[in-house]
Amino acid sequence: MDNVGMVMWCELLMGPLIKRKAGxxxxxxxxxxxxxxxAVREVFASWxxxxxxxxxxxxxxxxxxDLIVNxxxxxxxxxxxxxxxxxxxQQRKSMRLAATAEKKALPNFKPPAPKLTGAL
Structure with missing residues (x-):
């Protein structure tokens, strides 16, 4: 989060919460x-x-x-x-061995692309 984002976060969320709860x-x-x-420190201090x-x-x-979630x-x-x-x-090795034994062309090398959704 950049400087402006930090100030907005404090002004809109954290600051009012502090004022409402403990001061x-x-x-x-x-x-x-x-x-x-x-500038960010000044905004924090004002709240x-x-x-x-x-x-x-x-x-x-x-x-x-970082310890519990990330x-x-x-x-x-x-x-x-x-x-x-x-x-x-493992699958590629089997396909290459089979292609070599059958004297066929070796399969192309195309590893799976990384996908974030596939990991969750």
């Missing part, structure tokens, strides 16, 4: 450039939103969404892709 809040997130811009960042290069270890999802996508490719190469 102030603390948010901990990763070290992303748009989060550190002075009593204090921001702290995770230590550098620790997002994948400390950020909850990490397992990405692992599942990689597993599915690896299995798809493994099956393709």
């Amino acid at each position: 102030r809040a603390l948010m901990v997130w990763e070290n992303c450039g748009p989060h550190k811009v002075a 009593n939103l204090e921001v702290m960042e995770l230590p550098l290069k620790m997002t994948d270890l400390l950020q909850v969404m 990490g397992p999802l990405k692992a599942a996508v990689r597993r599915r892709r690896a299995l798809t490719l493994f099956n393709f190469f």
Whole structure:
């Protein structure tokens, strides 16, 4: 999310929530450039939103969404892709052996294209 998006998010969602609930809040997130811009920090301060960042290069270890959602999802996508490719190469090997034994032309090499929807 860019600087403008951060300000809009705070002005439209987080700020009113803070005002309605506790009057102030603390948010901990990763070290992303748009989060550190002075204008964004000023908007956060105007809504009593204090921001702290995770230590550098620790997002994948400390950020909850990466640990609980993104990490397992990405692992599942990689597993599915690896299995798809493994099956393709096993089938291709069988087809090549059969073509060689029958003295036919070898099959064309066309691995399956990666698809996000196929992994979910």
